[in-house]
Amino acid sequence: MPKVGIVMGSDSDMPVMAKAADVLTQLGIAFEMKIISAHREPDVFFEYAKTAEERGLKVIIAGAGMAAHLPGMCAAIFPMPVIGIPMHTASLGGRDSLYSIVQMPSGIPVATVAINGGANAGLLAAKILAVSDDALLRKLKDYAAGLKAQVESKDARLQECGYENYTK
Numbered sequence: 053m054p055k056v057g058i059v060m061g062s063d064s065d066m067p068v069m070a071k072a073a074d075v076l077t078q079l080g081i082a083f084e085m086k087i088i089s090a091h092r093e094p095d096v097f098f099e100y101a102k103t104a105e106e107r108g109l110k111v112i113i114a115g116a117g118m119a120a121h122l123p124g125m126c127a128a129i130f131p132m133p134v135i136g137i138p139m140h141t142a143s144l145g146g147r148d149s150l151y152s153i154v155q156m157p158s159g160i161p162v163a164t165v166a167i168n169g170g171a172n173a174g175l176l177a178a179k180i181l182a183v184s185d186d187a188l189l190r191k192l193k194d195y196a197a198g199l200k201a202q203v204e205s206k207d208a209r210l211q212e213c214g215y216e217n218y219t220k
Contacts, residue, residue, distance in 0.1 A: 053082060053107075053108045054082045054083050054084040054107070054108065054109060055081055055082055055083065055108065055109065055110045055111070055181060056076055056081060056082070056083040056084075056109065056110065056111050056112070056113060056177050056181075057083065057084050057085075057086070057100075057104055057109045057111070057112040057113070058072055058073055058076075058083055058084065058085040058086070058112075058113045058114075058115075059085075059086050059087075059088050059100070059112065059113070059114045059115070059122060059126065060085075060086075060087055060088075060114070060115040060116070060122070061087070061088065061089045061090065061091075061115070061116050061117070061122050062087065062089070062117075063087055064117075065115045065116075065117065065139055067170075068115055068137060068139060068168045068169075068170040069085065069113075069115050069137070069170055070170065071170030071171040071173075071174065072113050072115075072137070072170040072171065072173045072174035072177070073085060073174070074171070074174070075170075075171050075174030075175055075178065076174050076177065076178065078195075079174075079178050079188065079191050079192070079195065080188075080191065081177070081178060081181065081188070084109075086100065088100055088122075090121045090122045090125050091119075091121065097122075097125065098129065101125065101126050101129035101130050102129055104126075104130050105130065105131060105132065109130070109132070110132055110133075110180070110181060111132060111133045111134070111135065111177040111180050111181065112126050112130055112132075112133075112134045112135070113134075113135045113137065113173045113174070113177055114126045114134060114135070114136055114137070114162075115136075115137040115138075115139055115170070115173075116136065116137070116138070116139060116149060116152070116153070117138070117139030117140070117141045117146070117148075117149045118139075118141055118143075118148055118149060118152075119148075119152055120136070120138060120139075120148070120149040120150075120152035120153050121152070122136075123135075123136030123137075123153050123162045123164075124136070124152070124153065124156050124160065124162055126162075127156065127160050127161065127162045128160050133163060133177075133180050134161075134162050134163065135162070135163045135164070135165065135173045135176050135177060136153035136154075136162040136163065136164045136165070137164075137165055137168070137169055137170055137173050138150040138152070138153050138164065138165075138166075138167045138168075138169075139167070139168065140167050140168050145167075146167035146168065147167075149167065150164070150167055163176060175192075175195075178191075178192055179192060
């Protein structure tokens with residue numbers, strides 16, 4: 053049964069949203085993924101958000117560009133955490149999306165990651181779930197240790213070959 057819902061308003065958001073899905077998959081977290089437009093099909097959207105809790109979802113990751121209503125509307129309906137991913141836009145570089153998501157009214161919070169921050173959204177969802185899941189917490193600690201090992205490996209290579217040859 054999925055614990056995380058991943059929703060996006062358009063398939064153009066898929067490259068970013070797939071990064072969240074990849075992290076959840078790597079950590080063994082079941083999720084569902086949907087393309088739902090809050091503006092073009094509000095009845096479908098409302099049904100999704102209203103039934104998310106009874107379907108077992110604990111967190112929703114919602115990506116949106118431009119007016120970016122999807123995360124905020126999810127948060128208005130779904131009683132548990134919502135993580136918003138602002139999408140990069142051609143016109144304003146994603147700042148429009150970012151501002152729309154972070155400027156929620158009091159009482160309707162949306163956790164927000166960086167513009168196009170799909171991987172961090174997946175990690176934040178995992179950290180929320182890990183509060184009550186010791187096995188998942190262990191996986192997150194292992195994930196962090198892997199990141200540390202990657203940096204150490206890169207530094208060892210730098211020390212061995214010098215900056216002049218590092219990118220060659």
